[in-house]
Structure formats: structure tokens, C-alpha cells
Amino acid sequence: MVEPILSVSNITRDFGTFRAVDGVSLDISGGSITGLIGPNGAGKTTLFNVLTGMLPPSSGSISFRGKDVTCMSPDRLFELGLGRTFQIPRPFSRMSVLENVMLAPLAQIGERLSGPFLRSREMRNQEQAIHARAMEVLKFVTLDALADQAAGQISGGQKKLLELARVLMADPQLILLDEPAAGVNPSLTRVLIEKIEELNDAGKTFLIIEHDMDFVMKHCDPVIALAEGKVVFQGTAQEAQVNPILLDAYLGAQADV
């Protein structure tokens, strides 16, 4: 088996007395598109928050690309190549769509105080390259025409695409997507899936939370199911489709068709 890019062992996260994530262990193998499913409140987003350093786990450990990253801060994890999007988009509202995307690249000369004053030529050259790439990425997610709009003003679905554009801009190895297709119209969802597969072919690993079972069954492999904070299923998409627990709890309606 391929070396896992992300390895989670026995992660628990409590909110007061409530256990949102309960002893989750899983391995994400490099180059996969792993689907994470489960009913509302199962703890999927909470698990994402723990994996990306936004919330410290109550117990357990995480290793990313062979390195122990338990309790590492989100910005350091991003530098290591772990990117994520948010279920509820978090655009920088009073900044243009373009600026939202241009912010993301790492190691920008102009992000140090010395940049604009002592290294302005280098900074400008880098800015030009970042600008060109940002327009490319915006085109990729079909937002190029909105580059100059304030990000707070674009539609909900467009904000989801902007989330994706931002994270792609910095080129992380592992990308966690929290319901990328929710609220995005079907034709755009198709575009989104194409993009994800294209990037996957280029070597990127994805972990995707998604409620759209059609999406998960067609495009994700393996599939992991979470319920009440616990992993209740882990296997291939085909296995998921015939798994009695999932059929009951989750896929019932679709299985009947």
C-alpha cells in the first residue's frame, strides 16, 4: 500500500461534556480522493478543524507527510502543504476577488516589511507572476470575470468556488474540501468535479466531505463514514454501496431506486 500522506490515530474532541469526535483513526493515502460522509452533526467539520490545527484535539495524534503535526498551528500546516476550504465560505469581504486569491501564495517578498521598501523590484516581479497565476486559477474556477468585484458581494455558490481558488493558489499537497458542491449549481458542480479529477491526476490528494451521495459514489474512493463522532465504515465506494449500515442509515432512499 502507498505510504499515507495523512495519518490520524485515535483523535477525540470534546466540547464540554459533548464528544463531537470520538476516537477516530484513519489513513489518507497519497493520490487518493477520499470521501468523508455522515449525517448532520456527525463531527465531520469538527474533524477537519482538528486536522487543520483550528481546534486542538482532546486526545490522539496526527501525522502529515511523516511528521507529527498534532496541535500544530493552521498556518504552519498550510506551509507544510495541507490546505482546506470552509463549509460556510469565509471570503475577505471588503477585498476584491482577485486580492482574495493573490493573498494565498506562500513566501511573498512583499509580505515582509522590507519588501515594499528595500526589495521593491523583486517584489514587483513576484507580484506580476502571482497576478498572472491568480487570473489563471480564477479562470479555472470560472470566476475570472468577477476578479474586480468585492468578494463579499458575489453569490453563495461563487464564494464556494472562491474558497477553492484560494486554496489552489498555494498548491498544497493535501486539500480538505468541506462540502464543495453544496449550494453550487449542478453544471458548476460538474466543472468542479472535472477540476478536482484533473488536479488529482496531477498528483494532488483530496479529502472531501460531501452529502451528495452521487458525487461521493462516482468520484470518491475510498469512502469513510462518520456517525456520532465515530468511524462506522471505511472501504471502497463499491463496498459502501452494499454496506448494510450505510444502506440503512444513509443511502436508504437511493438504494431503493
Place this chain on the structure above:
Amino acid sequence: MIGLLSYLVFFATVAAILSIAVLGLNLQWGNTGLFNGGVVAFFGAGGYGTLILGGTPQADHLGGFALPYLIALSGGMAIAGLLAWGVGILTLRLRHDYLAIATFGVAVAFENLMRNAEGLAGGAKGLRGFERPLRQALGDGFTYNLLFLIFVLGLLIATYIFLERLIRSPYGRLLRAIREDETAAMSLGKNPARIRLAAFIAGSVIMGLAGGLYATFYAFISPQDVLPILTFQIWAMLIVGGAGNNKGAVMGTFLIWGAWTASGWGLSRFAPLEVQLYTGSLQFILIGVVIVGMLLWRPQGLFEEKLVVSQSGRAKHLKQQGVRE
């Protein structure tokens, strides 16, 4: 005629000095979203610092190190920066309203310290023993004041250019991202704590410069110069001018300082005697009304923040279409 002219020079000097402080606040609040409710502490640190470092030795309080003026002024700025560093480490974890309360407390503590610690900076009597630079060569007259105004305007322009260059660079983008959504910025590899602290210190150093110039202008500073009202005035200037817009910050300063001065003059000249007794209080009410009114009817200020957009590969500013938090 010369009376009016010399008054105009006086007015412009104070307004230009305050503009520098407002620009410092704009870096903190307008660009980075840091609610500094204690502007006057950093302004005061710069003022006291400059006079202590540059003044003649004093028996009854600290200082009088008699350093050359520009070194004293830079030292005052450094002291303001050090204060900001200390305050920042302790309070920058706090969000908007809590940060405002904490910094307001710092400013009140600063004023109290200056008022009561006589051995430190002369207490309520204020800090003496400072002579304006080049006074012997230039005297005290109109020429001196005119040259000092030019000096202050030069520093205002330098500060303005520095900040414009900063906020139009990726550094400005970073500050705005922290202002808009720290969590999202963090998820994109940015370190909000470090950036907030840097912006807080840089803004406070600029306020310290303003305080240093202010104290130089009067060759004197006392606890009366670091009362909370100055913080409110500086905030009113930024809000009226337009947070996030440096041009607005300067325009707002001249406008509000003009209105403040005119209202004081008007009240003392035309109001009945019994009203005149309350001139100060009436001005306080006026500044409160201006802040509240502006926030209600034109929260973006007279000069709106511009959105950075792209046109033919070059980042350029365009009118923003009314996006608020």
C-alpha cells in the same frame, strides 16, 4: 494680516501633527482592524520621550539627556513602539471591543502615571527644560513657526508616502485579510498574531512621532495633553475622513480640527456668558454627535476605502460598491 497668517501657520501645524497620529490609527484600525482605544498613550509616550531625551538635565525629575533633537525625536518614537510592543503582547489576543477597553485603560493609566509620578516626568506641573531645536539661530518668531510647519509637513508627507506604499503592497493585502477574517487568513498560511503585533507597533510609532512633534511645538507636555478626549478627537477625524483611506484620514483631521477650533472660537465669541462657561463640555458633545452621526449616515466616511482591483496586470484602485462587514 500677519496676525491671521501666523494663526493659520499655528492651525496648520497642529492639524498636520494630528494628521500624522490619525494616519497611525488608520494603519491600525482602517487597514488591520485593531481597535486602539488608547491612542493618547502612544502619542504621549512619543511626546514625553522626546522631551526627556532632548531636554536639559532636571533636578526634580528624570531626564534632560540633552540629546540632539532628531535623536530625541526618534527615541520618543522608539519609546512609543516599546510601549506598543508590551501592550500588544498582553492585549492583542483580545478582539475588537475588549481590545478597545484594554487600550483605553492603558491610556488612562499612562495619564495617571504622568500626573502622579513626579520623579518620572514632572507630575501635574508637566515636563520642563526643553528648548525648541535651533531656537538660538532662528528666534521665536513667525519665521521659526513657518519653518517648523514646513518640517512637520515634510514628515507628514513622508509618513503618507510610507503608508501608501505599504498598503498597496502585498503587506497591505495581508493586513486587510487579517482585518476581514483572521481564521481564513490563518488557513492560508498567515500568522495573524505576528502581523497584528507588527501593525500595532508600526501605527504606535507613527503616533509617537506625532506626539514628539506636538511636544516640540509647545516645548512642553503635561498630563493635560494626554487626556482621553484627544483619543476621541483622533478617532472622530479618522471616522469622518474614512477609515482605510489615507487621504481621508488627513482630510478628516483638517476638517475636524477646523470645526473644533471654530466651535471653540464661535462659542467664546458669540454665545451668552452663561453658555460660555460650558464651552469645553459643548465641544465634547459636538464631537460625540459627529462620531455617532457619521457612523449612522455615512459609516465609510467622506473618502471611502478603495478596492484593489486588477486592470491590465496592474493593481489599481477603483470605487468600491458599498460592501460592509
